[in-house]
Amino acid sequence: MADPDPQQLQTCPYNASHQVATYRMHIHLQKCRKQYPNCNKVTCPFDATHIVNDVELDYHISTCSKRHLFDSQVYITDDDHRPVVPVIQQPSTRNDCEESWDDENVTSYKPEPLKRAQNIIVKCKGATPSERRQARMMGVQTYRPNEGGN
Structure with missing residues (x-):
């Protein structure tokens, strides 16, 4: 209907x-x-x-x-409607690789040195409006975009 x-x-x-x-x-x-x-x-x-x-x-x-919507979900008459997908076991790659990231003693990423690069203008937080304006103007003066362009 x-x-x-x-x-x-x-x-x-x-x-x-x-x-x-x-x-x-x-x-x-x-x-x-x-x-x-x-x-x-x-x-x-x-x-x-x-x-x-x-x-x-x-x-x-x-x-x-509207009962047919319910019946079609509850009553399945054939197994033909549900395809059977075989599960394939993936080979373990752990034995092939000797690398273990847990064993390495590496320091974590520190973004501070990258913030100080000359081509990034850093926003001052906690400063007065005049200090923020002065820092922004200083950043614009020292800003050098990448020379690798056109």
Whole structure:
């Protein structure tokens, strides 16, 4: 069954005088549910916009148009639908390599020397506006872009 046109009007299950566009029905149902708290209506487990009387719920569940979505996920009739992919064990590369990064005694990366390069303008933090301006102007004067260009 095809989905209804979003601009098509539907009748509210709580009040028959309410005509609501299909795409707005879920919003309208939240508001109407609050206006009719003592109404004996329940929500379909397959579609939140299906509101039926509580005595009719079993019949609605057996005939609901959205039930096929649930059934297609729960009931698998063939194994043909699920391809079986063999798991291939990858050879271990640990035996081939003698290198161990844990054994090396290397200092961590320190970005401070790179910040002091002449082609980088460093922002001053914690300085007064005049000191920041002076440092920025000093950086512009000493800035030398890479000579490897054109």
